[in-house]
Amino acid sequence: xxxxxxxxxxxxxxxxxxxxxxxxxxxxxxxxxxxxxxxxxxxxxxxxxxxxxx
Numbered sequence: 001x002x003x004x005x006x007x008x009x010x011x012x013x014x015x016x017x018x019x020x021x022x023x024x025x026x027x028x029x030x031x032x033x034x035x036x037x038x039x040x041x042x043x044x045x046x047x048x049x050x051x052x053x054x
Contacts, residue, residue, distance in 0.1 A: 021044055021050060038054065040052055040054055041054075
């Protein structure tokens with residue numbers, strides 16, 4: 001009889017949703033993200049980095 005090790009806790013936790021930044025900006029370089037009553041701007045820089053500002 002083979003005994004398998006217990007799965008690590010991180011393996012049992014569901015993964016958060018994942019989104020491609022390029023899909024969010026739809027061909028541009030910015031997208032608006034709303035959280036409650038606040039609006040944030042997500043921007044992809046020329047260097048390919050992400051900036052999130054309020």
